Amino acid sequence: MPITYYIFLAVALFSIGVAGVLTRRNAIIIFMCVELMLNAVNLLLVAFSKMHAQNAIAIDPAAVAGVEAQLFVFFIMVVAAAEVSVGLAIIVMMYRNIHSVDVNFLNRLKH
Amino acid sequence: MEITQILFWFLSVLAVFGALMMVTSKNPVYSVLWLIVVFFAISGHYILLNAQFLAIVNIIVYAGAIMVLFLFVIMLMNLNAETEPQKNKWLKIAGVVAGCSLMLVFVAALRQSDELLKAPVSMGGETGLIKTLGKTLFTDYVLPFEISSVLFLSAMVGAVVIGKKGD
Structure with a gap:
């Protein structure tokens, strides 16, 4: 497959994520849209890694290239997991204080 | 196709x-x-x-x-x-x-x-493949790997502190 298809798929997923962040008011759904955007970027990184590998294989059939990009994706997943745990704790605390997860109620940074 | x-x-x-x-x-x-x-x-x-x-x-x-x-x-x-x-x-x-x-x-x-x-x-x-990635992860990228464990520890502590009931 050419790299173009992967780029357009990742762009579509990322844009859906952006539209979701802008339209939804539920904090949990906004958070999930952020996860969707992270995944779109991960998919694009893996596709570029394999494109790089293909270019290296064309020169030397035994070459292994593009490992760094996949490790980068791995670290993005690590950071996303840490981010989700803290973010959900913040959402739970917000729900406990104002009994809602609507971000419109949070526009003053205090209660 | x-x-x-x-x-x-x-x-x-x-x-x-x-x-x-x-x-x-x-x-x-x-x-x-x-x-x-x-x-x-x-x-x-x-x-x-x-x-x-x-x-x-x-x-x-x-x-x-x-x-x-x-x-x-x-x-x-x-x-x-x-x-x-x-x-x-x-x-x-x-x-x-x-x-x-x-x-x-x-x-x-x-x-x-x-x-x-x-x-x-x-x-x-x-x-x-896991073989290739693991070899690179545990040789060239072993320091970021260890630092990410500290990140997880701090995230865990942060989640517990934020989510704790009380004031």
């Missing part, structure tokens, strides 16, 4: 459809389930690209751990469709238009440089 092309289109349509359903679902539980569908489709793409390690990590970490955490939080809060209040309709339209415009800008910027973008993506190769 080869089998990989058919699989590619099937997984792409599944991912985009799941993402759209995730954004438009009224019930947050359905949103989480559609997002799990998207994650499985993306894992399928990883398998198609022969990035087997990332495919299985994506399923275990995202679909297995993170989405269960989301589901638990939603069920603890007892959210349903009525709790999200009706808001300005124009704001919703503006958000959709902004998202579409972003996509339009990306597509318009990318379709110019077409000979660069015809580069093929390797469907085989040894790049995505």
Whole structure:
């Protein structure tokens, strides 16, 4: 497959994520849209890694290239997991204080 | 049409459809389930690209751990469709238009440089195997790996401190 298809798929997923962040008011759904955007970027990184590998294989059939990009994706997943745990704790605390997860109620940074 | 092309289109349509359903679902539980569908489709793409390690990590970490955490939080809060209040309709339209415009800008910027973008993506190769990735991770990238454990520890402590009841 050419790299173009992967780029357009990742762009579509990322844009859906952006539209979701802008339209939804539920904090949990906004958070999930952020996860969707992270995944779109991960998919694009893996596709570029394999494109790089293909270019290296064309020169030397035994070459292994593009490992760094996949490790980068791995670290993005690590950071996303840490981010989700803290973010959900913040959402739970917000729900406990104002009994809602609507971000419109949070526009003053205090209660 | 080869089998990989058919699989590619099937997984792409599944991912985009799941993402759209995730954004438009009224019930947050359905949103989480559609997002799990998207994650499985993306894992399928990883398998198609022969990035087997990332495919299985994506399923275990995202679909297995993170989405269960989301589901638990939603069920603890007892959210349903009525709790999200009706808001300005124009704001919703503006958000959709902004998202579409972003996509339009990306597509318009990318379709110019077409000979660069015809580069093929390797469907085989040894790049995505656990052996190759693990060798690099534990030699060249062992310091970021250890630092990420500290990051996890601090995230754990932070989640407990923030989520603790009391004042």
